[in-house]
Amino acid sequence: MLAKRIIPCLDIKDGRTVKGVNFENLLDAGDPVELAALYAGKGADELVFLDITATLEKRKTLYAMVEQVASRINIPFTVGGGISELADVGILLNSGADKISINSAAVRRPQLISEIADKYGNQCVVVAIDARREKDKWIVYLNGGRLHTGLELFAWAAEAERLGAGEILFTSMDHDGTKEGFAIDALSHMTQTVNIPVIASGGAGTMAHFADVFTQGAADAALAASIFHFREVAIPELKQYLMHHNIPIRL
């Protein structure tokens, strides 16, 4: 049976993990390779690296990091952040990334989704969408929530699928950081709208939230950052918990 996936997300700046990580027995908690190896060892099903490096010059550091991760890690990983053209994708995939995630660039030029899918296959294109609820609609935002696009979430997700996206990574800005649970209703609608896997992001606080997002939200995967980095939820315990709730999980 196809397993629901648990995906820790690492924020990367200048080749180092940021936003704080609280782990003992790590020689260097800022080293993405070491943290990635630790998560892979604990049963993470995939990893997402989100590059928030400000400058283009520092991109080389990211490529070097991707190579190191690929040489050490035996599970799939996605790299996102700052990808605006096909050439960026080629470098990341050749450095060893399995998938890339695009967000603003896809909104600005939707054809980029098709270009990547045609050249490298749908399976490596993750379209990341940040959205928040406004009255009775979910609206897509860019630039960390500063830029209102006017795009409606479900219409944009369907369009991304049509253009060749292999997965949707949906972050609810209303839920992100609250630790009060995922955006179940929106996710449930999303998983009925598209026929490609949906990764849920934003709001994870407890193990029960993961159970809810898989059963009620019908998400294919759930992504979280701080609860894993600060050991509020441990992956092995989370997977045991989900299995006891009859959710298909890889152990």
Added chain:
Amino acid sequence: MKVVIIDYGAGNTRSVSMALERLGAEAILSSDVAEISSADKVIFPGVGHARPAMQALRQRGLDIAIPQLKQPLLGICLGMQLLCAHTDEGDTPCLGVFDQRVRLFPPDLKVPHMGWNTTIALRAGDVFPSGWYYFVHSYYVPANADTALTCHYIHDFSAAMRRNNFYAVQFHPEKSGTAGELLLSQFLKL
């Protein structure tokens, strides 16, 4: 031991060679028929569309050479599909090592079949341990007499097959954690 990864411009040879390096095996990337024929072990990876991949094999004479190889060969993902007789992807004739037609999953569930899935061993003694593996594919090989591991997604399909010296897996052992590493190390020991 000489391990050659067939490099024909279709796919993620990099992650396969990195996985072999983690097991202490150095692999050579090559599209040269003589180099491939002289290997102790051959790995035939593949990601992408079947039609351009077959074209790339034909341009290099590999469509003739691969089915004639006598040493253990491991086809991975698209590599496994190309070892079959025909694929519905682009209605493409393939290498014909396995007498099978590769089919597209119906849209009953999400396609591609992406993620970790369980497999069941149909026969003992091959290099394929049953367990969890990482899959990414939209086309599948139906279960058949050469099937060593089955997986279920919409249908039962072949997760692994073997005929003589030809081994093939639909999943990505290089991305399948310790289960995938075990499989690769057992293949290298053949």
